[in-house]
Amino acid sequence: EDKVVQSPLSLVVHEGDTVTLNCSYEVTNFRSLLWYKQEKKAPTFLFMLTSSGIEKKSGRLSSILDKKELFSILNITATQTGDSAVYLCAVDPGSNYKLTFGKGTLLTVNP
Amino acid sequence: NAGVMQNPRHLVRRRGQEARLRCSPMKGHSHVYWYRQLPEEGLKFMVYLQKENIIDESGMPKERFSAEFPKEGPSILRIQQVVRGDSAAYFCASSPRGNDIYGYTFGSGTRLTVV
Numbered sequence: 001e002d003k004v005v006q007s008p009l010s011l012v013v014h015e016g017d018t019v020t021l022n023c024s025y026e027v028t029n030f031r032s033l034l035w036y037k038q039e040k041k042a043p044t045f046l047f048m049l050t051s052s053g054i055e056k057k058s059g060r061l062s063s064i065l066d067k068k069e070l071f072s073i074l075n076i077t078a079t080q081t082g083d084s085a086v087y088l089c090a091v092d093p094g095s096n097y098k099l100t101f102g103k104g105t106l107l108t109v110n111p
Numbered sequence: 112n113a114g115v116m117q118n119p120r121h122l123v124r125r126r127g128q129e130a131r132l133r134c135s136p137m138k139g140h141s142h143v144y145w146y147r148q149l150p151e152e153g154l155k156f157m158v159y160l161q162k163e164n165i166i167d168e169s170g171m172p173k174e175r176f177s178a179e180f181p182k183e184g185p186s187i188l189r190i191q192q193v194v195r196g197d198s199a200a201y202f203c204a205s206s207p208r209g210n211d212i213y214g215y216t217f218g219s220g221t222r223l224t225v226v
Contacts, residue, residue: 032213041220048212101146102153
């Protein structure tokens with residue numbers, strides 16, 4: 001069965017800290033890995049990764065994929081209270097339309 | 112562009128009642144996907160529909176659950192004779208093309224509580 005495991009499940013930091021969120025996966029036919037941010041509403045897209053070793057960056061957020069070791073990390077530097085959310089990792093196991101999600105990491109950034 | 116609209120946002124049903132969840136895709140999107148998020152769990156794929164067609168319902172429970180996406184109007188996820196275990200957040204996503212994970216846009220979800 002396809003599996004996506006995120007760690008830690010929750011994390012509390014202070015504003016200005018840097019955090020690293022982890023996502024490991026076991027899927028039959030990997031196509032891509034996606035990161036989403038979920039506040040109290042719709043998951044919103046952050047990154048899509050298909051190739052190993054190529055960092056995707058958007059402002060203070062960055063992500064990288066290691067297809068050999070089957071994991072990805074999401075880094076957030078200089079965290080702000082607005083970064084508080086659940087961060088979801090999802091993998092496309094070959095269908096190009098169906099995602100397998102991890103349970104998410106709940107990040108709380110305190111002022 | 113209003114995005115993917117789901118309603119109601121919150122729905123309370125007594126055991127044995129029916130729940131109807133609605134999803135209006137983004138303008139120009141003709142592909143709809145339903146996911147369920149149980150407490151303490153990740154989102155789980157339920158069904159993929161195009162207009163008037165069910166493409167993949169491999170994640171849908173075999174009994175009591177059905178989905179449709181008619182030619183006109185929103186997609187409907189219907190749960191008959193709800194039980195407490197159906198309490199969850201149900202998310203809909205839409206995309207402009209079928210093989211387009213990158214184009215996925217999620218709605219804000221419907222939180223179903225069965226009492």
